[in-house]
Amino acid sequence: MGSFSITHWLIVLAVIVLLFGAKKIPELAKGLGQGIKNFKEAVNEEEEKKTDTKEIAATEKSETKSETKTDKTTQNS
16 A cells, blocks of 8 residues: 555556646646756855855965965065
């Protein structure tokens, strides 16, 4: 009773085909695939922005350190 057999899945598939029609199912699958693709692209863009922000912050921090060292060297001379 807990698991579905192949017969159950075939009945479910037949009901889906009857409800949506044979032409509509590929369109639904295509739309679902595009939605997943767009979601993945958006996630990758967010990760790239975070990485870029971290790199910029690290660069600015290292530049500030080098400027401070240069200032101290200049003052000691």
